[in-house]
Amino acid sequence: MRFTVRPGCLMLALLGMLSAGLPARAAEPPIRVGVLAYRGGDHANAVWEPTVRYLADRFPQRGAEMVPLDLPGMDAAVAAGGVDFVLTNTGNYVELEARHGVTRIATLHSSRSGASGAAVGSALIVRAGREDIRSLADLKGKTVMAVDPDAFGGFQVAWGAMLTAGVDPYGDLKELRFSGFPVDRVAFAVRDGAVDAGVLRACVLEELAEEGHLDRAGFQVVGARTEPGFGCALSTGLYPDWPLARLAKTPEDLAKAVVVALFQMPDGHPAARAGGYEGWTVPMDYQPVHGLFRSLRIGPYEHLRDVTLLDLAREHWHWLALAALALLWWAVHSLRVEHLIKVRTAELRAANRDLRREMAERHRAEETARERQKEMDHVARLSILGEMASNIAHELNQPLGAIANYARGCTRRLEAGVGSAAEFAEASRAIAAQADRAGQIIARIRDFVRKRAVQLEPADVNGAVEAALQLCEGRARSGNIPVTRSLTPGLPPVLADRVQIEQVVLNLVKNALDAMDGLADGEAGEGRGVTVRTGLDGEGRVEIAVADRGHGLSEDARTRLFDPFFTTKPGGMGLGLSICRTIVESHGGHLWATDHPGGGTVVRFVLPAAKEKVDAG
Known part of the structure; x- marks a missing residue:
């Protein structure tokens, strides 16, 4: 509970008379009040000198004087007993209390205090317009300046808030700088762009603006928040205001008299106006400060950073006992597992x-x-050529007969003594052309039937189809069956063994020609003959289709068409289409048969296109 003492209180008036009645001691030194000069000596004199003069007026026999001190100087003065009282920030008081046994006797009631009476916090400031730093978490990787590691509102409160936001100022910032007192340097460094952000004690920014040292509009507060009754920009929670504390050596009666004098300060006294406060109240609860220091492990709780093994054992003995049991179980388990591993290893070796x-x-x-x-592929090729032997012989007889005719004609002209050199040269060229033709037929047959390893390489489908059709030309002419080519130019190559693709096409064309045997011209309807088409299907694969106008397939034949040893031809082995399907599927393709819309059968197969290009022919 906070209260401010006014001059009309009877009890305090009595205490005041007691203090006024203290026996005079001419030899006693003046009352020395150490004041934390967080903005420098001049600012401290302007703010606190009127309060010290007020005390001097209340104790005319001794007088009073102010001693402006920074944080190290405050610690040294208290340790040496150079002051009787200290007026310092909340965090510094907690450290002096733990270190030197000082005791708070009153708490400042600031004119800017919140509804709870707390008035000490931190404002983290950046230059106006820094959209990249909106919250405390955005400070990661940035340069931040504070006044001093031991400054309470100037660093320690902000330190705790940054840790809560997930930012460790000693590990997550690009750089953490300390300017030293006065704290004004921090605001100027932010204004000049020397650092990204600065930590100020709450209300210092407003004080500098009121004094005309900087433009408030040029700054924005990071993670701004509000506290009821507190009128300054704030990034953190609030803590109790500055305490007035007496040293352990300070007489108790003097401490009481000083407290009474401060409590009796009239409303609106010039000292209060200069210090920016409304009065003094009884000492507030400083446990929130202890909680902050404990979480930061600083001040009285710095020892928490140094933990010995004995401390750990005393605090966590039950966990250590559990760990020992776990270690014993692990050792027994390891021995068992090692034995099982040996057994399993032997079994695995055998397996x-x-x-x-x-x-x-x-x-x-x-x-x-x-x-x-x-061997089956080779036998199938030999079987195909065996069935087409008569047609192949007819194909060979044509160039051989032409050669014989040209040779006999040349012989008769020579015997008759007629004929010019030009005529004999022309006949010789014709003989050579027919010989080349016969050689090409024999070469195609030899390449088709010879044994060799499968060679997968980018192959031109149209070229393979043309090579297979050339072997069937004699068979088609002998049966008077037209063969129509519909080859799409510019097809992508397929990765395949070209001879095997020729074997598939040749088998399908031969089957189509066989299906047309025995049909009169009228029976086959319009479009009599065999059509061979190439192109691309809807999935970008190369498609080859062989269509005939024969009798078509029965339902039984359609379901068993690709079974080994099934055939619809007398004397057939039933291996051709089975081998064709094996070849196509080994190339990653698919082979199937459908009915021709105009009568007959269409057998198709598709092959995946290769990525490489190949020359046609």
């Missing part, structure tokens, strides 16, 4: 040997399967 043996056998089986697949 690994069995697995390696199985993998080797599987690898051999896969190699055997691949070799058999190669």
Whole structure:
């Protein structure tokens, strides 16, 4: 409970008469009051000299004098007993109380105190317009200046608030500077841009503006908050105002007399106006300050930073006992686990040997399967050529017959002694052209049937289709079946074995030609013949389609078309389409058959496009 003593109180009047009646001691020195000069000696004299003069008037036999001190000087003066009373900030009082046993006898009632009577806080200031520093958390990575590490409102209160906001001023700031007293230097450093932010005791910013030292509009307060009844900018909570404390050596009767004199100060006294206060009240509760210092581990609680092993053992013995039990359990468990590991390792070694043996056998089986697949592919190609042997022979007979005719014609002209050199040269060129034609046919057949390893490389689909169709030309002519090409130019290449793709196309075209055998021209309807198309499907894959106008597929044939050994042709082995599907799927593609809208069957397969480009042909 706070109260301000007025001159009309009877009890205090009696105490005043007692104080006035103290026996005079001419030899006694003046009452010395140490005052914290947080803004320098001149400011301290202007603010507190009237209060000290007031005391001097109340004690004319002794008089009174003010001793302006900074924080180190305050500690030294109290330690040496150079003053009788100290008027200092809240935090410094708590430290002096712990260090030297000073005792608060009154608390200042500031004219700017909040409703609770608390009046000490911190304002963190930045230059106006700094949008990057709106809250205390934004101070990370910034340069901050404070007056002194031991300044209560000038640093320690702000320190606690920054820690609450998740900012450690000694670890998270770019730089933490201390200007030393007076505190005005901090505001000027912020104004001049020397630092990003500064810590001021609450109300110092307003005082500097009132005194004309700076423009208040040029600053903004970080994390601004309000306290009921407190009229200054604030970034933190409020703590009790400055105390007046007596030293342990100060006589108790003198302390009482000084307190009575201060309590009897009239309202509006010039000393109160100069000091910016309304009066004095009984000592307030300073436990909030102790709580702050305890959380910061400073002042009387600095020893909390140094924790010995014995302290830890005394405070946490139950946890240490639990840790010892856990360690014992871990040791027993480790021994058990080590034994199990040895057993499991032996079992794994045996399992690994069995697995390696199985993998080797599987690898051999896969190699055997691949070799058999190669043999089946080769046999299938030989089978296709065997079925087309008569047509291939017819293809070879044409250039061979032409060669024979040209040769006999040249012989007859030579025997008859007729013919010019130009005619014989022309005949020779024709013979050479037909020989090249026959050689190309034989080369295509040899490349198609020879055994070799699968070679995956970017391949031109249109070129593979053309090569397969050239092998079928004789078969198509002999059956009088037109073969229509609809090859889309500029198709992307596919990563494939070109010979295998030719094998698939050749098999599909041969099946289409077989489906057209025995049909009269009228039976096949419009568009009689075989059509081979290439292009891209909707997913960017290369598509090859072979369509015929035959009888089409039955329902049973459609479901079993790609089964091994299923065939609809007399004497067929039933392996062609099965091998074709295996080849296409091994290239990452898909093969399927559908009914032709105009009658017959369309067999399609798609292959994924390769990323590399390849020359056509």
